[in-house]
Amino acid sequence: MEDFERQLRDALARKEQPPLFEAKVFAAIAESKSKRWVSWRWEALAASLLALAGFWAQHEHAVRDRVAGEAAKARLQLALKITVTELSKIQRTVRTTEE
Amino acid sequence: MVFSLAYHFLRDRGAAEEVAQDVFLRLYRKMDDLEDARHVTIWLRKVTSHRSIDYVRKRGSRFTIALEDTAEPSVTEQHGDPLLNRRLRQLIATLAEKPRMVMILRYQEDLTPEEISDVLEMPVRTVKSHLQRSLAILRQKIERSMGEVR
Numbered sequence A: 001m002e003d004f005e006r007q008l009r010d011a012l013a014r015k016e017q018p019p020l021f022e023a024k025v026f027a028a029i030a031e032s033k034s035k036r037w038v039s040w041r042w043e044a045l046a047a048s049l050l051a052l053a054g055f056w057a058q059h060e061h062a063v064r065d066r067v068a069g070e071a072a073k074a075r076l077q078l079a080l081k082i083t084v085t086e087l088s089k090i091q092r093t094v095r096t097t098e099e
Numbered sequence B: 001m002v003f004s005l006a007y008h009f010l011r012d013r014g015a016a017e018e019v020a021q022d023v024f025l026r027l028y029r030k031m032d033d034l035e036d037a038r039h040v041t042i043w044l045r046k047v048t049s050h051r052s053i054d055y056v057r058k059r060g061s062r063f064t065i066a067l068e069d070t071a072e073p074s075v076t077e078q079h080g081d082p083l084l085n086r087r088l089r090q091l092i093a094t095l096a097e098k099p100r101m102v103m104i105l106r107y108q109e110d111l112t113p114e115e116i117s118d119v120l121e122m123p124v125r126t127v128k129s130h131l132q133r134s135l136a137i138l139r140q141k142i143e144r145s146m147g148e149v150r
Helices: A002-011 A021-098 B002-010 B013-033 B037-062 B082-092 B097-107 B113-120 B124-146
Strands: none
Touching: A002 B082, A002 B097, A002 B124, A021 B013, B002 B013, B002 B037, B002 B097, B013 B037, B037 B097, B037 B113, B082 B097, B082 B124, B097 B113, B097 B124, B113 B124
């Protein structure tokens, strides 16, 4: 049995890889790297577009907030103006009635 | 090791190169996850074995080789009887996929049944049974075709 197993070891001894095999592997790796670079560029472009859309949405939101803020401020100012006018009226009425 | 494993299993130089190239490409992508040289060797054996078996399964009946016609890589036989070695390789190629890979891992890579069980993800008991059965079949066939094995 041991002899037969030795014969099997001889028969299945490691075979050398063919010449140029390494070069082919490196070429395949280089090709895959370049494909990945192309795919990476598309991914980067998509990410940039997404980021741009995000910034734009944020900017729009900020503009809307500013407009809303200004409108609120104007309303407050108007309310205060009305209040001051009303207060003056009341003050005038009180003065008139007291006099 | 990678080319040789694929070659002994597939018995086709072009197919073995294709599998080996794919394995190294996978290794390149996986390199960062592998801790040390020993881990790389274990990973290479595992992936080469599974890729070689998949290669035959995917091609099915289209991947049948006329064993007598296969040209072997031009390496001079270092040990033993070249004729007997060639006949043994031809007979090993007739074994079913899993037992064939078990034999190659055992006698090319000198792995223990436990190590083979880890590579092929099968119970040690199954590995031992494949080994025993394949040895008996090969012994019987070689005796029939070449006379008493020394």
